[in-house]
Amino acid sequence: MLKGKKIALYVTGGIAVYKVVDLMRTLIKAGAEVKVAMTESATQFVSPLTFQVLSKSAVYTNTFSEDDPERVNHIYFADWADLAIVAPLTANTLAKLANGIADNFVSSALLASTCPVFTIPAMNEHMWENQATQANIETLRGRQMYVMNPDEGFLAEGYSGKGRFPAQERIVDELRLFIREAAVDLPLKGKSVLVTAGGTKERIDPVRFISNDSSGKMGHAVAEAAWESGAKVTLITASSLDVSENITVARVESAEEMYDAVSSRFDSSDALVMAAAVSDYSPETASPHKMKKQDQLTITFKKNPDILKEMGNRKHSSQCLVGFAAETDNIEVYANKKLKEKKADLIVANDVGKKDRGFNVDKNEVIFFSQAREPQIIQLKEKTEIAKDIIDWISEFLN
Numbered sequence: 225m226l227k228g229k230k231i232a233l234y235v236t237g238g239i240a241v242y243k244v245v246d247l248m249r250t251l252i253k254a255g256a257e258v259k260v261a262m263t264e265s266a267t268q269f270v271s272p273l274t275f276q277v278l279s280k281s282a283v284y285t286n287t288f289s290e291d292d293p294e295r296v297n298h299i300y301f302a303d304w305a306d307l308a309i310v311a312p313l314t315a316n317t318l319a320k321l322a323n324g325i326a327d328n329f330v331s332s333a334l335l336a337s338t339c340p341v342f343t344i345p346a347m348n349e350h351m352w353e354n355q356a357t358q359a360n361i362e363t364l365r366g367r368q369m370y371v372m373n374p375d376e377g378f379l380a381e382g383y384s385g386k387g388r389f390p391a392q393e394r395i396v397d398e399l400r401l402f403i404r405e406a407a408v409d410l411p412l413k414g415k416s417v418l419v420t421a422g423g424t425k426e427r428i429d430p431v432r433f434i435s436n437d438s439s440g441k442m443g444h445a446v447a448e449a450a451w452e453s454g455a456k457v458t459l460i461t462a463s464s465l466d467v468s469e470n471i472t473v474a475r476v477e478s479a480e481e482m483y484d485a486v487s488s489r490f491d492s493s494d495a496l497v498m499a500a501a502v503s504d505y506s507p508e509t510a511s512p513h514k515m516k517k518q519d520q521l522t523i524t525f526k527k528n529p530d531i532l533k534e535m536g537n538r539k540h541s542s543q544c545l546v547g548f549a550a551e552t553d554n555i556e557v558y559a560n561k562k563l564k565e566k567k568a569d570l571i572v573a574n575d576v577g578k579k580d581r582g583f584n585v586d587k588n589e590v591i592f593f594s595q596a597r598e599p600q601i602i603q604l605k606e607k608t609e610i611a612k613d614i615i616d617w618i619s620e621f622l623n
């Protein structure tokens with residue numbers, strides 16, 4: 225979502241400037257191209273050199289240092305960006321934005337901006353609560369600029385209150401939501417996507433279980449990619465990985481719980497992506513107490529419900545069903561068999577016998593098997609990228 229985005233980062237003079245250095249690095253790590261402009265006050269807190277080195281781009285601080293006769297810098301800066309972020313937004317610059325004042329590089333470029341503007345105010349609690357500040361915030365919101373609410377907590381002044389620069393996770397969640405809202409023609413807008421992830425745990429007793437090596441990374445990446453494409457997403461996960469606020473999560477443990485969670489939601493979903501590694505078997509009986517050491521232990525297993533197969537039998541033609549095949553040999557044979565037997569539309573097959581891909585790592589190489597097309601090899605790359613390919617496939621299928 226942030227990949228390839230041109231972000232103009234406007235930094236104004238609050239104590240939270242140092243936190244914006246880290247925010248900028250997160251944006252760059254997510255693939256955004258960031259250029260920075262700072263007010264004179266902001267440069268009192270962190271040197272422009274820090275932003276210059278980390279963004280690998282010159283930092284704009286002065287409206288009149290026009291180094292290139294071919295352009296006017298503040299207009300060039302405003303026009304270059306796909307997205308403007310003001311962080312932290314001081315009470316002072318907020319007041320300028322609300323009143324159309326253009327008396328420095330930051331306020332002039334922002335007044336000239338036509339791209340979406342996302343702002344992160346941070347200030348002393350009394351400054352925040354001041355009627356003038358609140359009125360200015362309403363003005364900005366009325367003009368479709370996004371104004372985050374600050375966090376409550378320990379302030380630089382030594383007491384607790386509202387006005388803190390928000391935690392980075394919340395900034396990223398709200399920013400992604402803002403970008404999604406601003407986007408036109410998202411392929412899965414109005415669609416409902418159900419995703420499963422992680423390796424189920426089958427209890428032997430209250431402290432022991434049988435599971436597998438699945439980390440849940442692939443399923444979580446698919447859920448995020450579906451959300452970024454505009455879908456309403458529910459993730460049913462047996463993994464303990466974090467999930468962004470934008471996604472509805474159902475945490476489950478066993479195959480049985482996963483079955484119930486999928487079954488009750490499947491009929492109202494447009495697509496189901498079964499990325500979870502669901503255990504085929506579970507102990508016939510789980511001991512209610514911790515089992516004591518014995519010379520020999522025999523556990524009898526029963527077969528778990530085959531969720532993919534059941535949903536394949538239940539699905540109607542407008543629904544899209546995607547399964548995964550994790551194999552160590554004969555991938556093509558097993559994947560094609562699975563495609564037919566489970567009545568899936570797409571099987572994403574991968575070789576889990578190799579150390580650098582598949583289970584528990586960030587990368588994978590997969591092959592798409594579908595009824596209609598020749599097998600498609602997706603070369604080794606980040607799971608987040610493979611997730612996008614899967615979502616593109618689903619979008620094409622549903623549309």
Ligand SMILES: Cc1cc2nc3c(=O)[nH]c(=O)nc-3n(C[C@H](O)[C@H](O)[C@H](O)COP(=O)(O)O)c2cc1C
Binds near residue numbers: 238317351
């Ligand atoms: C130590 C210190 C910390 C400050 N922190 C903040 C702050 O967090 N938020 C804010 O709105 N103003 C803060 N100010 C006040 C601004 O720096 C001041 O209003 C300045 O004029 C803002 O200029 P700018 O909006 O052009 O960056 C702080 C000032 C000082 C000296």
